[in-house]
Amino acid sequence: xxxxxxxxxxxxxxxxxxxxxxxxxxxxxxxxxxxxxxxxxxxxxxxxxxxxxxxxxxxxxxxxxxxxxxxxxxxxxxxxxxxxxxxxxxxxxxxxxxxxxxxxxxxxxxxxxxxxxx
Amino acid sequence: xxxxxxxxxxxxxxxxxxxxxxxxxxxxxxxxxxxxxxxxxxxxxxxxxxxxxxxxxxxxxxxxxxxxxxxxxxxxxxxxxxxxxxxxxxxxxxxxxxxxxxxxxxxxxxxxxxxxxx
Amino acid sequence: xxxxxxxxxxxxxxxxxxxxxxxxxxxxxxxxxxxxxxxxxxxxxxxxxxxxxxxxxxxxxxxxxxxxxxxxxxxxxxxxxxxxxxxxxxxxxxxxxxxxxxxxxxxxxxxxxxxxxx
Amino acid sequence: xxxxxxxxxxxxxxxxxxxxxxxxxxxxxxxxxxxxxxxxxxxxxxxxxxxxxxxxxxxxxxxxxxxxxxxxxxxxxxxxxxxxxxxxxxxxxxxxxxxxxxxxxxxxxxxxxxxxxx
Numbered sequence: 001x002x003x004x005x006x007x008x009x010x011x012x013x014x015x016x017x018x019x020x021x022x023x024x025x026x027x028x029x030x031x032x033x034x035x036x037x038x039x040x041x042x043x044x045x046x047x048x049x050x051x052x053x054x055x056x057x058x059x060x061x062x063x064x065x066x067x068x069x070x071x072x073x074x075x076x077x078x079x080x081x082x083x084x085x086x087x088x089x090x091x092x093x094x095x096x097x098x099x100x101x102x103x104x105x106x107x108x109x110x111x112x113x114x115x116x117x118x
Numbered sequence: 119x120x121x122x123x124x125x126x127x128x129x130x131x132x133x134x135x136x137x138x139x140x141x142x143x144x145x146x147x148x149x150x151x152x153x154x155x156x157x158x159x160x161x162x163x164x165x166x167x168x169x170x171x172x173x174x175x176x177x178x179x180x181x182x183x184x185x186x187x188x189x190x191x192x193x194x195x196x197x198x199x200x201x202x203x204x205x206x207x208x209x210x211x212x213x214x215x216x217x218x219x220x221x222x223x224x225x226x227x228x229x230x231x232x233x234x235x236x
Numbered sequence: 237x238x239x240x241x242x243x244x245x246x247x248x249x250x251x252x253x254x255x256x257x258x259x260x261x262x263x264x265x266x267x268x269x270x271x272x273x274x275x276x277x278x279x280x281x282x283x284x285x286x287x288x289x290x291x292x293x294x295x296x297x298x299x300x301x302x303x304x305x306x307x308x309x310x311x312x313x314x315x316x317x318x319x320x321x322x323x324x325x326x327x328x329x330x331x332x333x334x335x336x337x338x339x340x341x342x343x344x345x346x347x348x349x350x351x352x353x354x
Numbered sequence: 355x356x357x358x359x360x361x362x363x364x365x366x367x368x369x370x371x372x373x374x375x376x377x378x379x380x381x382x383x384x385x386x387x388x389x390x391x392x393x394x395x396x397x398x399x400x401x402x403x404x405x406x407x408x409x410x411x412x413x414x415x416x417x418x419x420x421x422x423x424x425x426x427x428x429x430x431x432x433x434x435x436x437x438x439x440x441x442x443x444x445x446x447x448x449x450x451x452x453x454x455x456x457x458x459x460x461x462x463x464x465x466x467x468x469x470x471x472x
Contacts, residue, residue: 007211008126015218022227028287032167032175035160036286036390038195039397042153042160043279045202049150050272051264054408057150061206071208075217077156077199078210081192084163088179090189092196093125099193100133109140146405154272154404161275161397168390169382172290243447244362251454258463268403268411271396274431278389278396281438285386293386297442307444311453313392313435314446317428320399324415326425328432329361335429336369345376 009093013082020083031087038080045073127211131200138201149205156198163191245329249318256319267323274316281309363447367436374437385441392434399427 020026048069049057061067085092138144166187167175179185203210256262284305285293297303321328374380402423403411415421439446 007215009211012211012214012218015215019218019221023225030172030175031178032170032172033286035164035167036282039157039160039164039393040279040283040286042157042195043276043393046153046157046272047276049153050269050276052150054148054150057148060149061208070206071213072217074199074203074208074210075213077160077195078214079217081195081199082214085192088188090179090192092192093127093130095189095193096130096196096200097125097133099190099197100130100137103137107141151404154400157275157279158397158401158404161394164390165394168387168394243451245447248447248450248454251451255454255457259461266408266411267414268406268408271400271403275393275396275400278393278431282389282393285389288386290384290386293384296385297444306442307449308453310435310439310444310446311449313396313431314450315453317431317435318450321428324424326415326428328428329363329366331425331429332366332432332436333361333369335426335433336366336373339373343377 009082012078013086016079016083017086029083029087031084034080034084034087038077038084041073041076041080045070045077048073127200130196131204134197134201135204147201147205149202152198152202152205156195156202159191159194159198163188163195166191245318248314249322252315252319253322265319265323267320270316270320270323274313274320277309277312277316281306281313284309363436366432367440370433370437371440383437383441385438388434388438388441392431392438395427395430395434399424399431402427 020029048060048066052060060070081092084090138147166178166184170178178188199210202208256265284296284302288296296306317328320326374383402414402420406414414424435446438444
């Protein structure tokens with residue numbers, strides 16, 4: 001079921017497509033709905049950390065129940081990101097590789113981080 | 119620079135680590151900060167769609183400037199997700215494969231979708 | 237308990253301060269934690285709508301359980317917004333009044349909406 | 355224009371309705387779009403804080419440009435929350451007052467905070 005061939009991005013996208021098709025969920029998987037679900041899942045991951053000090057946050061994987069919750073929400077974020085990309089025909093790995101190359105020019109090594117968010 | 123070996127998740131995680139290290143940004147990349155940044159970037163992707171009808175949203179990649187913006191925000195979401203996973207030692211692909219298997223039991227084929235969000 | 241004097245923004249801010257102080261929660265109510273909680277609660281409100289069609293979304297208050305959930309999440313969003321403003325000394329009503337006036341100049345009547353999000 | 359009568363929640367909701375009507379933006383102000391916009395604006399507020407230490411976050415209003423940005427994003431969050439409530443007929447102040455009363459029973463004074471987010 002979870003052989004190595006499934007543990008790459010295209011394999012997981014294929015499994016997600018089959019999962020949704022078998023349940024007739026494709027009708028709900030519009031780009032707008034999927035991106036809303038992605039942002040909701042990212043917030044559920046943030047929720048785990050919202051009241052923690054930086055030190056508590058760094059130790060979050062040491063407590064098994066909380067570690068499982070982190071992995072579960074990471075899976076949800078990635079699932080909706082990959083389904084969003086499938087529906088719109090975006091290659092997420094190529095998009096990230098291209099962005100890293102742009103950022104290597106935009107933020108030369110040694111620069112201060114963009115604290116105000118860019 | 120962007121050879122095939124980089125176009126998988128571990129390769130991209132390695133490039134992101136090198137990128138941050140070369141700029142001394144590791145100090146900012148705490149789990150709590152990275153998950154906040156992840157949720158902010160997911161919302162920036164949602165922002166592109168917030169006023170669009172479902173039909174306009176489905177056609178978003180047909181307009182080059184907007185398509186580029188979608189790819190750029192997908193890259194940002196994936197970048198922060200992968201960096202968050204690197205810092206906490208989470209394997210995102212294994213987490214998603216495990217989640218799909220759990221969901222195959224939780225939502226048998228033919229069930230109605232969980233409209234209230236689970 | 238809920239006399240009219242409490243049904244304005246300063247009265248509710250006072251009640252929220254007393255509520256947190258009685259539980260010694262002030263230590264968690266840093267600006268950074270409160271703004272994270274605000275964004276998490278806004279996403280929980282979004283979650284109610286994420287799979288709904290525009291028509292289903294417009295009728296969401298007709299179903300009592302869902303209507304209650306909407307009101308509950310609206311309360312959470314407002315609670316964290318008001319607590320965030322209390323901690324930083326921001327007057328939210330004055331900030332909104334000033335923003336409306338700026339927007340009356342920025343978007344003259346008759347202009348098309350800023351579809352790409354501004 | 356900004357007389358005292360506008361500096362309460364119903365007055366601001368009225369001004370927001372007039373503002374949208376004069377620009378024919380009501381067509382975009384569906385509940386689903388408004389709640390998406392609310393969550394996007396909450397994330398823009400979070401973005402200001404995402405790389406800051408707790409100490410830097412607490413001092414954010416001391417720097418005028420950043421203070422203005424905080425007030426501007428607070429206004430946006432409140433604007434979309436109030437417009438969402440107007441469209442669905444929710445009274446946000448009554449919802450918050452009712453929630454505080456429920457929470458006074460749910461979290462008796464002296465209890466520990468719900469660190470995992472409830």
